[in-house]
Amino acid sequence: MIKRLLVPAAGLVLLIGCAQMLGKRADYIKAPSVAPGAAYVGSEACLECHEGYAHDRNNVHMRIAAFEVPGGYKTGCEGCHGPGSAHVEGGGDTEKILRFTEGGLEAEEVAGVCTTCHQVGPHMNWAGSAHAENGVACTACHRVHLNGNKRLLAKKQLDLCAGCHQDVNAQGYFASHHPLKEGKMVCTSCHNPHGTANTVPGMLNTDERVNDLCLDCHTRYQGPFVFEHDPVVEDCLICHDPHGTVANNLLRQQEPFLCLTCHEAHFHAARASNDVATVIAPGDPANTIGPTDHGFQKSFMTKCTQCHSQVHGSDLPSQTVPGGGHGLTR
Structure with a gap:
């Protein structure tokens, strides 16, 4: 029964799609x-x-x-x-x-x-x-x-597109940007101004995902990897803004703020320091000596990629402590 319904259902979807296209054409x-x-x-x-x-x-x-x-x-x-x-x-x-x-x-x-x-x-x-x-x-x-x-x-393509897309053109002057102004690529390297059949916004030159377009040039990030980074697999634009950013590597934010959007402070950064507060008189805040050094916080909350350099995926685990080392405090 299911097999009998598949063909009519597929035909109905095709007819609806054609009707919508004809409506748009009109x-x-x-x-x-x-x-x-x-x-x-x-x-x-x-x-x-x-x-x-x-x-x-x-x-x-x-x-x-x-x-x-x-x-x-x-x-x-x-x-x-x-x-x-x-x-x-x-x-x-x-x-x-x-x-x-x-x-x-x-x-x-x-x-x-x-x-x-x-x-x-x-x-x-x-x-x-x-x-x-x-x-x-x-x-x-x-x-x-x-x-x-x-x-x-x-006009020259970059000037032509910038005439309307002024916000995007401004991003091209940020410290990190694709080499459009250097003449190594053009807007149509990624976009089709005449429209595309896919549902990805921005009229991108891809029939499938945004990632497939990015990987045409950035093939080294394609994998497969044993340990995949979920947002990388889903959509490159979760972390990157391709038109230009202040952060390096077209990142939407600097580290560690971008990483902390998804990853809360883990066992490295939240680990208690040896130089903890010393209470001289319990119940009297005036007699409490606070820590003078936050070594772990300084070391591990500055730049996540200092240790996790392969953020697009790796065949190595993020840490080697068996049994879930994220629970350790010492």
């Missing part, structure tokens, strides 16, 4: 309306007035062949701007052509044009992306005309 991707009765006139007619774009022939959009676009869609200028006859006959009336400049198409209409071709691979999840949901148009990041950038970015 919200964030919309085909723009072209001028009534407009017909295609070819790119040469466009260049009679827009002669400044004649040098744009090396643009990848101008070099696409007709068989490379889906459904016999037009190529050249009208592949993006729509049929131009009404625009030409109207003396260049900008209301009779698809415009991507300010005051022209809305963000979802721009996406409707771009996703006509860019609908597979890294672009297929645009409708569910945070950028689409926040009304970011394709043209906010990309400049199609007269642009020598390989990906047609409007």
Whole structure:
């Protein structure tokens, strides 16, 4: 009976997922309306007035062949701007052509044009992306005309992302940060700005966990280890902030405060010192001599990794006292 129910249940989940995706696509991707009765006139007619774009022939959009676009869609200028006859006959009336400049198409209409071709691979999840949901148009990041950038970015990638994500950009100036400003990686090394299919926030370039993305570079922490550190296995971001921190190694806090978030003071740090308080007259606080030295606290509450250096996992136990040495006080 259970086996019979599995297939219908899986099919129902798939149908619900598809319905949600179609709903999102309808919200964030919309085909723009072209001028009534407009017909295609070819790119040469466009260049009679827009002669400044004649040098744009090396643009990848101008070099696409007709068989490379889906459904016999037009190529050249009208592949993006729509049929131009009404625009030409109207003396260049900008209301009779698809415009991507300010005051022209809305963000979802721009996406409707771009996703006509860019609908597979890294672009297929645009409708569910945070950028689409926040009304970011394709043209906010990309400049199609007269642009020598390989990906047609409007600016250098780091400057482009920093224009909106100013808080994250500020973290890049902290003492500990990923080498973005040094030019050894870029934002898209970790993020896909066009959206991802996973449920991990931040549009990360991973199909599964955050850890899988981190381990692409930090493979030495992958293990397996005999003694695993539970937060490491669960999520690297529990201890690290990848955009930059004041603490070393991108730690969210300095030691031992970060460690004490989960680990209360154990037998080393809480062990009684030999120099304990000496009571001269019981019941009289004025006649109590307090300890002058806290050797154990100084030694073991300064930096946990002085002893526990392999915090990501190890084949060695944290201590070798049999029978649970954490209970010792001497």
